[in-house]
Amino acid sequence: MSELVLSGVTKSFGGAEVIKGVDLAIEKGEFVVFVGPSGCGKSTLLRMIAGLESVSGGTIAIGGRAVTDAEPWDRGIAMVFQSYALYPHMTVAENMGFALRLQGVPPAERRKAVEQAARILQIEPLLDRKPAQLSGGQRQRVAIGRAIVRQPRVFLFDEPLSNLDAELRVQTRIEIARLHRQLGATMIYVTHDQVEAMTLADRIVVLRGGRIEQVGRPTDLYDDPDNAFVAGFIGSPKMNFLSARVLGPRTVQVAGQTLDLPHLRDALPQGRDLQLGIRPEHIGSGTGLALTLAIDVVEQLGATAYVIGAPQPGLTLVAEARGLRPQVGDSLTVHLPPAQVLLFDETGRRLR
Structure with a gap:
């Protein structure tokens, strides 16, 4: 009971x-x-x-x-x-x-x-x-x-x-x-x-x-x-949200680039605009969609730094830069690994 x-x-x-x-x-x-x-x-x-x-x-x-x-x-x-x-x-x-x-x-x-x-x-x-x-x-x-x-x-x-x-x-x-x-x-x-x-x-x-x-x-x-x-709401710094456009059953366009999401269980609604979410610690070097940030702000926390930058006008990302000492004005190339990407429809509901 x-x-x-x-x-x-x-x-x-x-x-x-x-x-x-x-x-x-x-x-x-x-x-x-x-x-x-x-x-x-x-x-x-x-x-x-x-x-x-x-x-x-x-x-x-x-x-x-x-x-x-x-x-x-x-x-x-x-x-x-x-x-x-x-x-x-x-x-x-x-x-x-x-x-x-x-x-x-x-x-x-x-x-x-x-x-x-x-x-x-x-x-x-x-x-x-x-x-x-x-x-x-x-x-x-x-x-x-x-x-x-x-x-x-x-x-x-x-x-x-x-x-x-x-x-x-x-x-x-x-x-x-x-x-x-x-x-x-x-x-x-x-x-x-x-x-x-x-x-x-x-x-x-x-x-x-x-x-x-x-x-x-x-x-x-x-x-x-x-x-x-x-x-x-859960997570600090909070999750990044970017606009995405559905191109195929498991493919979206983000910041002018194509991103395949083979891990999705269900096919995406065709021709729809969605929200793509990714946490700052999941943005880094490695594989996935590559973006170059023009760094505007650096929050240095010792072993970890959070960089805030714009991969293109009107779009801001927060990325974790562990072990680095980035400076304002630098450029930093980061990647969005497909397995860490979440998608949400126009109502905010998670698409799985």
């Missing part, structure tokens, strides 16, 4: 429908990440699971029990917010144990649960401090600890790293991954940062306009996207 099941879930604010018939099953112990552009509905969907937003249509079940209309405290969930929301007048231990105190848990039992969570998060020396005496990363760990002591069926994270600097984000991301492995708990995590999604998730749910575009393992979404939106 799935730990969390959403069936036909919708949400409307006035006449505007923002969640449009979401169906999703999350297994016990999974780490699932919701990603998508701003306004896609990922935080709204999380708040509906938490019971902080009402459901306009459909049902939500947690642990086999319908919770669509249940109060937040009766759902078996614990939520970690973007803001730490710690009580400034309480110590770390008091903040972490506050929910248990409200539930009438005896002091000795509360203290044991708090100390166990503190050991997991390595914040035992901080238990007697006030939030003002903590760094941002420490405060976020306290907020996570407050969720752990409740022993929920499902942990919900709403962009928990957004207030941290770059170094702390990486460190805390690693700690959350370790926490998931240690607890074996079901976790749902909302982020706009696809790096967090790719590194943390067992499965990623890509949302757009209140609908699910694709659900899958990070590598599956990266290597085998269902449509141009997912292909362009």
Whole structure:
């Protein structure tokens, strides 16, 4: 039985429908990440699971029990917010144990649960401090600890790293991954940062306009996207998209040149204009259609550089140049290997 099941879930604010018939099953112990552009509905969907937003249509079940209309405290969930929301007048231990105190848990039992969570998060020396005496990363760990002591069926994270600097984000991301492995708990995590999604998730749910575009393992979404939106959203730098014209069942014209794509399963629609997609790391030396880039920008990252250039007026490509030291103004010949090329029709649907 799935730990969390959403069936036909919708949400409307006035006449505007923002969640449009979401169906999703999350297994016990999974780490699932919701990603998508701003306004896609990922935080709204999380708040509906938490019971902080009402459901306009459909049902939500947690642990086999319908919770669509249940109060937040009766759902078996614990939520970690973007803001730490710690009580400034309480110590770390008091903040972490506050929910248990409200539930009438005896002091000795509360203290044991708090100390166990503190050991997991390595914040035992901080238990007697006030939030003002903590760094941002420490405060976020306290907020996570407050969720752990409740022993929920499902942990919900709403962009928990957004207030941290770059170094702390990486460190805390690693700690959350370790926490998931240690607890074996079901976790749902909302982020706009696809790096967090790719590194943390067992499965990623890509949302757009209140609908699910694709659900899958990070590598599956990266290597085998269902449509141009997912292909362009997952990956950094993003996928290159070029205009292509169908010349034959498995042949297209790109940048004035002919490219054969024998790996395609289905014949291409004749005479149609398509989008060709290829990732920067797949553009390089070797075989395939050759293009010469006039380099406009170089993003040097040490062992790897990304060059941005124009093979012809109005067409821009980003290519990975590993082990090279290209300079602005140079010319660089690159190749588009046919096996790495993806094609999408005018609706964005992947052609296989």
